[in-house]
Every structure is written in structure tokens, then in C-alpha cells.
Amino acid sequence: MHDKEFDLTTPRLELRPLDDTDVASLVRHWGDAQVRRYLWDDKPVTVDMVNAIVTTSDRDFKRAGFGIWAVRLKGEQSLIGMCGLRQVRNSEAVEILYSLRPRYWHNGFATEAAHAILRYGFERIGLEDIVASYDFANVASAGVLKRLGMVEASSAAADDDHQAAQHQAAQHQAAQHRAAQWHLTREKFRRWTVPPTLPPPQL
Secondary structure (H helix, E strand, O other), X not given: OOOHHHXXXXXXXXXXXXXXXXXXXXXXXXXXHHHHHHHOXXXXXXXXXXXXXXXXXXXXXXXXXXXXXXXXXXOOOOEEEEEEEEEXXXXXXXXXXXXXXXXXXXXXXXXXXXXXXXXXXXXXXXXXXEEEEEEOOOHHHHHHHHHOXXXXXXXXXXXXXXXHHHHHHHHHHHHHOOEEEXXXXXXXXXXXXXXXXXXXXXX
């Protein structure tokens, strides 16, 4: 039995922290050519890599209260993807991550899961700002970020020098992976009008 403290639900989805039982499914998911080209720069995904990610996520939940969630359709056992938060390397910035199996693309599931994670990060953890990046070629991912109310970091003025430094570090890392950098503040999230198909998730 896993600890249900961090479980989230939305109208169509159930999210729970990754654990060892998800490794095989994640290897298949992230190893899919359509997913790998954007998320892993087309590099092979190994069991050891996924085990390390699950271990790090578990540590982050215990340390910071956030990590990576497995995403499933309500009432079903098969993993359809993942969504979560992690701290950007060499920065205090926290970024949102998400990926879905291709057969579940274009159904609004990524937006639904990501909105639940953003709400968790802002309202339960108290984060002030969350960043995101996507491969320039991944137009669909850019659409998800726009629907969530995120804006390109280059077009948004930082509130102060500290926030600017966080964005700069996140942008530097994104640039190394040919990715565009976006962000969203807690205040803007509170004002953002969520599409009617996405009522607040159950926290």
C-alpha cells in the first residue's frame, strides 16, 4: 500500500506518486519513439534510468512535498503517463513536467493533469512561481502551457532580482536542450480562468 497523502484526482484522472510498480510501464512509455524524441532527445531509456527517477521522486516527496505522479484514467490500472514537479538543477526554480502515451494525446488529459499539479504546487506547497520548458518542435506541448495560462519567460517581466535569477538559471538549462522556457506565478494562476471542462481537482 502506498501513502495516499499525495494522491490527487480530477474529473477523469487519478494521480499518485510514482513507485517501483511503475518502472516497467515507464520504460515502455518513455521508450516509445514518439515520446522519446521530445522528452529524451531520442536517447534510449533504460530500467536503471527510470529506477533513479522513481527513487529521486520518492525522496523529493519526503523532503519537499512534491515529485512525479503516475497518471491513470479513473477506475483503471494502466498508466497513461506522468506529471509532476521537480527543482531545476543549480536553481531554486521548480518546473512542471508531463508526458502521456501517444494514444491519449489530443484529449485534454495533459492539461487536466498539469492543472491539478499546478494547483497543488501553488495552493498546498505555497510555491510562488513554476516554470516549464518544451522542445521547440513540440507544438502540442506549447498549446498545453498556453491553456494553463503560462507565458514565455522572455515576454514576462520578473517581479524582482531573485525571481529573475531563477528564470535565468532555468532558461540556461532549457537552452541546453533546445527548449523554450515558460512560467506562471501563483497570483496569475489564481486569476486565470480555467476551461469549464477542468473543475478544481480534489486535493
